[in-house]
Structure formats: C-alpha cells, structure tokens
Amino acid sequence: MSADQKFNPIRKGLLEFLILQIISADKVYVADMMKRLQETDFATQEGTLYPLLSKMRREEFVDYEWQESDSGPPRKYYKLTAKGKSQLAEFKDYWAYLNTTINQLGR
Amino acid sequence: MSADQKFNPIRKGLLEFLILQIISADKVYVADMMKRLQETDFATQEGTLYPLLSKMRREEFVDYEWQESDSGPPRKYYKLTAKGKSQLAEFKDYWAYLNTTINQLGR
DNA sequence: TTGGTACCTTTGTATTACAAGGTAGCTTTA
DNA sequence: TAAAGCTACCTTGTAATACAAAGGTACCAA
Numbered sequence: 360m361s362a363d364q365k366f367n368p369i370r371k372g373l374l375e376f377l378i379l380q381i382i383s384a385d386k387v388y389v390a391d392m393m394k395r396l397q398e399t400d401f402a403t404q405e406g407t408l409y410p411l412l413s414k415m416r417r418e419e420f421v422d423y424e425w426q427e428s429d430s431g432p433p434r435k436y437y438k439l440t441a442k443g444k445s446q447l448a449e450f451k452d453y454w455a456y457l458n459t460t461i462n463q464l465g466r
Numbered sequence: 467m468s469a470d471q472k473f474n475p476i477r478k479g480l481l482e483f484l485i486l487q488i489i490s491a492d493k494v495y496v497a498d499m500m501k502r503l504q505e506t507d508f509a510t511q512e513g514t515l516y517p518l519l520s521k522m523r524r525e526e527f528v529d530y531e532w533q534e535s536d537s538g539p540p541r542k543y544y545k546l547t548a549k550g551k552s553q554l555a556e557f558k559d560y561w562a563y564l565n566t567t568i569n570q571l572g573r
Numbered sequence: 574t575t576g577g578t579a580c581c582t583t584t585g586t587a588t589t590a591c592a593a594g595g596t597a598g599c600t601t602t603a
Numbered sequence: 604t605a606a607a608g609c610t611a612c613c614t615t616g617t618a619a620t621a622c623a624a625a626g627g628t629a630c631c632a633a
Contacts, residue, residue, distance in 0.1 A: 366560050368621070369483075371589065372475020373564075380571045389611075399567045407590050409613055431610040432598040453473050454568065457480070460506045461561065464487045475588070478621060496579075514622060516581055538578040539630040 370401060375411060376454075377401055379439065379447040382421060388434040412437065420446050477508060482518060483561075484508055486546065486554040489528060495541040519544065527553050 381387060381395050389408055396402050415421045420443035423435040439447065488494060488502050496515055503509050522528045527550035530542040546554065 365556070366479075367590095367619095368479025369560070369564075371479060371621095374590085376476075377568065377571055380568060384571065384573050395571060399571070400563070401567070404591060405611090405613085406592065406615095411590090413613085428599085428610085430600070432612075434611070449472070453476070456507070457476075458565075460508070461484065461487060464484055464491065464502060464506070466491045474622095478588085481622085511623060512580090513582090513624060513626095517583095517622090520581080535578085535631090537632070539580075541579070 366400075374401060374403065374407070375415065376447070376450045378408075378411065378415070379420065379443060379450065382437050382439050383444070383447055386436045386438060388426075388436050390434075415443075419443070473507075481508060481510065481514070482522065483554070483557045485515075485518065485522070486527065486550060486557065489544050489546050490551070490554055493543045493545060495533075495543050497541075522550075526550070 377396070377399075378392065381392055385391070387395070389405065389412070392408060393403065393405070412421065416423070419440055421437050422440050423437045425433050426436045427433050484503070484506075485499065488499055492498070494502070496512065496519070499515060500510065500512070519528065523530070526547055528544050529547050530544045532540050533543050534540050
C-alpha cells in the first residue's frame with residue numbers, strides 16, 4: 360500500500376492501538392516494533408515511538424522488563440498490563456463499531 | 467456508543483469520508499448530514515461541516531445544486547462528482563487495508 | 574418586523590509525528 | 604587497555620492540520 364499522504368489524518372491516533380496490538384502478540388522492544396510497523400503503512404521513527412511508549416507507561420497500559428542482549432546494551436521488553444489489555448479490547452470494540460457506522464451511512 | 471474522548475484522535479480525519487459516504491447514499495443538505503451523523507459517534511457542528519464541505523468542493527469531490535424549500539430559504543443539495551466517487555472507493559480500499567493490518571499485527 | 578432557517582468565515586486550540594541532537598552501555602580491534 | 608563503532612535509550616523543538624466555537628449575513632414566511 361502506498362505511503363499516501365491522503366490518509367495521514369486517518370493514520371493519526373491509530374498508532375497507539377497498533378502498538379498495543381503488537382505488544383499483545385509478542386514480547387518486543389522498540390527496534391522490533393519498528394520492524395513490524397515497517398511492513399505496514401505505519402512505518403515510524405524512534406522519536407515517535409519513545410515518547411508514545413513513555414506516555415503509555417504513565418497511563419499504565421504497558422510495562423517493561425530489562426533484558427540483556429547477546430550483543431550490545433540491555434533492552435526494554437514491553438508487555439501489556441491488565442489495563443492495557445482492556446484498553447485494547449475497548450479499541451477493538453470501537454473499531455467494530457466504526458465498521459458498522461461506515462456501512463450504515465452508506466445507504 | 468459513548469462520546470468517549472479516548473477515541474477522538476481516531477475519529478479525526480474520518481469525518482470527511484463519512485460525509486462522502488452519506489452523500490453517496492442520498493441527496494442531502496447540511497442539516498440532513500448533521501441529523502445522520504447525530505445517530506452516530508460523529509455528531510458535529512455546522513461550523514465544522516461548512517468549512518469541510520467548502521474544502522471538498524474546492525478539491526472537486528462534491529458539487530451541489532440549489533433547491534427551493536417549502537418553508538425557508540433555498541438549500542444546497544450535495545452530490546458526489548466522479549472524482550468524489552473514486553475518492554470514496556479509495557477510502558474503502560484503504561479501510562479494508564487497515565483491517566488487514568490490524569489483524570496481522572495481532573499475532 | 575419578528576422569528577426561523579440556511580448559508581458562510583474567522584479564530585483559536587490541541588494533537589501528533591517527525592527531525593535532530595544527546596547520553597551511555599557493550600563489543601571489537603588496534 | 605584504549606579507542607572506535609554499534610546499539611539502545613531518551614528529550615526537545617517544530618510544523619502541520621483538523622476541528623470546534625463563535626460570530627455574522629441573508630432569505631423567507633407569518
């Protein structure tokens with residue numbers, strides 16, 4: 360899919376939920392997240408991710424553990440908290456609701 | 467569905483496409499649009515809609531015809547242009563793509 | 574002439590992503 | 604053992620832009 364600027368406003372704000380979704384699937388650190396996002400239309404930068412993750416931690420949606428690496432400095436591996444899981448569930452509900460709304464308006 | 471501020475950022479940018487969707491279904495003027503949106507989580511104000519419609523007209527996604535009313539001043543009834551129809555089609559594709567992306571990231 | 578409907582513009586706010594710059598730990602190599 | 608290079612962490616400032624709120628004009632009917 361093209362990195363079409365046309366849909367920028369829609370992408371906005373969605374990133375946070377994609378992060379929740381990614382973390383729910385795997386234990387990952389920032390470089391992993393970026394790699395996964397790179398495969399999608401949501402490729403992003405460190406400077407975007409770090410502040411976002413800090414915010415999400417302050418809000419207690421995610422937590423992390425330090426974990427050593429074979430080659431290089433230790434990494435922060437993120438995981439969802441209980442609150443993060445229910446946030447993700449809410450998001451999925453809302454997403455389903457959006458689908459309904461869009462379909463309804465089209466007739 | 468709640469008017470939950472949590473999802474504000476997601477709603478943002480989506481409005482334009484909902485408008486396209488509404489216009490694609492019916493010939494409507496602004497008050498009609500507002501009524502339809504009121505049934506959803508996208509209830510909005512005149513002050514939001516008019517500038518948006520002006521922009522969409524400049525971009526040639528919509529056009530309008532004046533039509534007299536039984537009671538009151540004439541109304542602008544909007545319809546999609548060819549360009550607007552293909553814009554809506556693109557949006558639907560993109561939306562489908564978003565669904566795919568979200569599902570993919572969740573495992 | 575009053576009240577209601579319909580149109581439109583201007584201004585301000587808030588959000589968000591990115592770019593750029595900065596610190597520090599670990600490994601490799603000279 | 605020093606230094607060079609890589610990896611990983613993080614912060615600050617900027618620009619874009621969408622939306623909402625408020626204010627304003629004009630037409631029509633009673």
